[in-house]
Amino acid sequence: MEGQLAHIGAGLAAIGSGAAAIGVGNVAGNYLAGALRNPSAAASQTATLFIGIAFAEALGIFSFLVALLLMFAV
């Protein structure tokens, strides 16, 4: 029973990945919107774009990690 509950928990933790996907899409979409308005400033902001994506993505990776721990370590 507990093992099955852990699997349900892992499935719930996977929702976090979807949330991170929204976050990454938000960062990239806003970057694109800004870049199309002012293309000359776009190149200088790619580093910021990747840092933003990395921070948004890290939290999704955390939830993936929680799911893995529930699947294999609990």
Added chain:
Amino acid sequence: MAVDKSGLVFKPMDQFVVKPLFGGDHVGLFTVTNVTFWMALAVVAVVAMMVLGTRRRAIVPSRGQSVAELAYGFIYKMVEDVAGKDAVKFFPYVMTLFMFIVMANFLGLLPMSFTTTSQFAVTVVLALMVFVTVTVVGFVKNGTAFLGLFWVTSAPLALRPVLAIIELISYFVRPVSHSIRLAGNLMAGHAVVKVFAGFAAIAAVSPISVVAITAMLGLETLVAFIQAYVFTILTCVYLKDALHPSH
């Protein structure tokens, strides 16, 4: 991951098992495992690319020399832009980090290979090295003024203790997120490829599965580079914080 009724076998995590390379089951402190083997291979590949590639120093560069020069220029510009001119003396360290991670990631894409950067033990050591370096450099360069990183003078006085706690927590979470981001991305990507490979056993969906594996590997090639890039650029950001702690 059990065998289900249709006989499908999903073992996407088996590729991350650390095994001794020369037989036996015991993994000690100095056992040569598949992790150490592929790490050594990454180091050899980096040396071959960078040292042998630039040995001829031709004015019109060969392909190998162009790649080495591009990588060098790319990282040098990143350190200069993100961390500042005075961070250039840390360029060799940042360059080493980038080349090792990018090479380990790309070697992991080869069939039957082992992705060393998907092991948390490897990335945690890399991230802790960065964390310790940045903290030591911060204190050596600025003395106690480095603690100004946690004391946000631009905020109202009443808010500052709260912000200091938040800043302190976020400072100590850095190595955690820094390492887990790299290992998690690589591990997730490779596990997804293996899951699609499991679907290839069903005749009806195997063409879709093969196309999906191809597409995922294309994405993984991108991820392998971007994650190495992100790891390096965050190192640069942390270095900038250490060299110029004021907000």
